[in-house]
Every structure is written in structure tokens, then in C-alpha cells.
Amino acid sequence: MIADSNALRDPSLKDYFLRSRKNGILLADTTLIEMWKRSALFTSKNSLLIASQFLDRVFVLKKTHEVLELDITNEEQANLLIDYQATVELRAVCHDLMTLPEPPLLRSFMAEKEEMAKHYISELHVQTTDLEAALVDVTKQFKPDQIKQLRTGEGVTEQTKRILFQLWRDTTAQFIVDNGVPHHEKGTLFKDVLGQLPARYSLCMLIYYVLWVQKGRQTGQQHLRLNDIIDMQIAAMSTYFNGMLSRDALAFNTSRAVRAVLANHGAFVGKDWMIEQAQT
Numbered sequence: 001m002i003a004d005s006n007a008l009r010d011p012s013l014k015d016y017f018l019r020s021r022k023n024g025i026l027l028a029d030t031t032l033i034e035m036w037k038r039s040a041l042f043t044s045k046n047s048l049l050i051a052s053q054f055l056d057r058v059f060v061l062k063k064t065h066e067v068l069e070l071d072i073t074n075e076e077q078a079n080l081l082i083d084y085q086a087t088v089e090l091r092a093v094c095h096d097l098m099t100l101p102e103p104p105l106l107r108s109f110m111a112e113k114e115e116m117a118k119h120y121i122s123e124l125h126v127q128t129t130d131l132e133a134a135l136v137d138v139t140k141q142f143k144p145d146q147i148k149q150l151r152t153g154e155g156v157t158e159q160t161k162r163i164l165f166q167l168w169r170d171t172t173a174q175f176i177v178d179n180g181v182p183h184h185e186k187g188t189l190f191k192d193v194l195g196q197l198p199a200r201y202s203l204c205m206l207i208y209y210v211l212w213v214q215k216g217r218q219t220g221q222q223h224l225r226l227n228d229i230i231d232m233q234i235a236a237m238s239t240y241f242n243g244m245l246s247r248d249a250l251a252f253n254t255s256r257a258v259r260a261v262l263a264n265h266g267a268f269v270g271k272d273w274m275i276e277q278a279q280t
Contacts, residue, residue: 001273002026002061002238004231005034007245008047016245017054023273024057025245026082027090028237029064030230033117040114041107045097052094060086064197064233068181071195073268078240121226128225135212136219138167150213164206171202194267200258201236207257208232211250242273 003025007013016023035047051058061067062083072078096103139147141163149156169190175181175198193199208228212218231251238244239262244255259269 001242001245002028002234003031003051003245004028004234004248004251005031005047006247008035008051010245010247011050013050013245014053017050017057021057024054024059025051026059026061026237026241028061028234029086030233032060032090032113033120034230036110036113036117037121038114040117041097041110044093044110048094048097052098055091055094058087058091058094059084060090061237062086064237065179068179068197070197071193072240073195075268075270078270081237081240124226124229128222128229131225131229132219132222135209135217138209139213139217141167147213150210153214164210167209168199168203168206171205172199175202191265191267194262194265197236200239200262201233203258203261204232204236204254207254207261208250211254239269241270243270 001016001023003013007025008027008031013025016025035043060083061081066083067081070077070080072081093106093109096106142150142160146157146160146163149160172190172193179198181196181198190199228250231246231248232254234246235244235251235255235258238255239259243259244252246252246255259272262269
């Protein structure tokens with residue numbers, strides 16, 4: 001399962017590892033960025049304390065831009081999303097973080113990671129600048145009674161569903177263009193691109209919009225949008241695996257909803273994690 005920064009610090013993570021030797025976690029690059037963006041050395045020691053006890057079951061995913069072209073249609077192909085070199089590096093860092101006395105090069109290494117994370121976050125801030133305006137703009141495509149349907153989840157008409165589906169298609173196409181992802185041949189069916197991350201991330205953002213409507217369409221919360229975008233990226237990646245470990249309701253609920261929608265459209269999603277008895 002994919003674990004976000006909240007899950008890494010949750011004491012129940014250790015219980016998850018102990019339930020079965022098959023249970024492992026995957027960390028997105030954005031989860032590591034969140035960990036390193038401030039006081040990287042101190043934060044990493046605290047965040048990776050539990051995971052460091054099960055290093056052979058901790059993996060790092062490839063960066064988002066490295067996997068946009070991949071068409072993942074089965075469990076075996078999902079392994080292509082794992083960055084094994086970054087995994088080896090993180091395991092070594094975990095070992096050093098828990099070692100006393102502190103290895104001599106660790107502090108400078110973590111300082112470099114912190115600078116890199118700050119640069120990434122500053123770039124991501126640019127992407128969030130127009131997010132609230134985009135949320136408001138999308139609302140214009142719905143009539144007042146349709147907004148009520150989205151807000152309450154009751155009596156959602158076929159016309160409203162068609163608008164949502166078209167938004168999903170359009171945002172996927174725009175994402176592909178904006179990020180320079182090679183286009184599919186003309187005539188490619190939408191169902192044939194559901195194995196790619198652009199379609200899954202776009203679906204996450206669509207569900208994010210619906211949840212925004214259900215929460216009252218609040219604006220003026222730009223400071224929260226950055227974390228939301230990171231959560232949506234992680235939720236999209238979680239669809240290829242067994243789900244998402246998170247204490248964040250938005251991220252967890254989005255992951256579950258996206259998995260359900262994709263499965264309903266016949267797309268590959270990882271098997272839902274089932275609780276197994278702890279092994280002695």
C-alpha cells in the first residue's frame with residue numbers, strides 16, 4: 001500500500017507491518033518532499049522511525065513525470081512504477097538516521113535534500129495559484145439544481161453524470177497536452193487510456209471538485225491547496241496498488257472513490273488490502 005506522511009507517523013503502521021510479512025509500503029516522491037521541506041534531518045528521523053524497522057518492505061516510487069507514459073494494465077506492470085535505485089538510497093538513509101553516533105556526512109546530505117525539497121515546493125506553488133479560480137470556473141458548467149445534486153449526492157441525473165464524465169475526458173486530454181505526454185492515435189477510446197496516470201490524476205481532481213462542492217465551495221484557502229494537490233497525486237498512484245494508508249480523510253476517501261470508478265469502467269486497479277492475521 002502507499003503510505004503518506006501522516007501514515008508514516010501513525011503507531012498503527014507498525015501493526016500493519018506485523019500483521020503479515022507480505023505487508024509493505026510504497027512512498028511517493030512527494031511524500032519524501034513533504035518530509036524534507038523543513039528541518040529535514042529531524043523530521044526524517046521521526047517520520048521514518050517505524051518504517052526503518054522493516055526496511056526490506058519499504059519501497060520508493062518513481063517521480064510522477066517519469067511514469068506519465070506508462071500504460072499499467074496488470075499487477076506485474078505496476079512494479080514498473082517502483083524506483084529500485086531510490087529505494088536502495090532511502091533504505092541506506094533510514095539506516096544512517098537511526099545510527100548513533102550520527103554518520104559524518106548525514107547532516108550535509110539531508111541539507112541537500114531540504115534545499116531540493118524547498119525548490120520543488122516553490123515550483124508546485126505556481127501550479128496551485130489558479131486552482132481555486134479553476135474550481136469556480138468548472139461550476140459554471142452546471143445548473144443550480146445540478147450543483148445541489150453534487151452537494152447532496154441525491155438524485156444525480158444522467159445529464160449531470162454526462163457532464164462529469166466529459167470533464168474527466170477533457171481534463172485528461174489537457175493534462176496530456178500540458179505535460180508533453182505522447183498523444184494516442186486518433187480514434188483511441190477513452191477506456192484505453194485509463195491505465196495511464198493522466199487519466200487517474202484527472203479523475204482524482206474531478207472527485208476533489210465534487211468534495212469541494214459538498215463542503216460548501218469555500219474559497220480563500222490557497223494555503224491548503226498545495227497539500228491537496230500532493231494528496232491527489234498520491235491517491236492517483238495508489239490505484240495501481242492495494243490502496244492508501246492515510247489519516248487524511250480527503251486523501252483516503254478520494255483514493256477509495258477513484259478506485260471504485262476505475263474498476264467500474266473495467267480499468268486495472270490493485271486488489272484492496274485485506275486484514276491478515278499477525279504471524280508469529
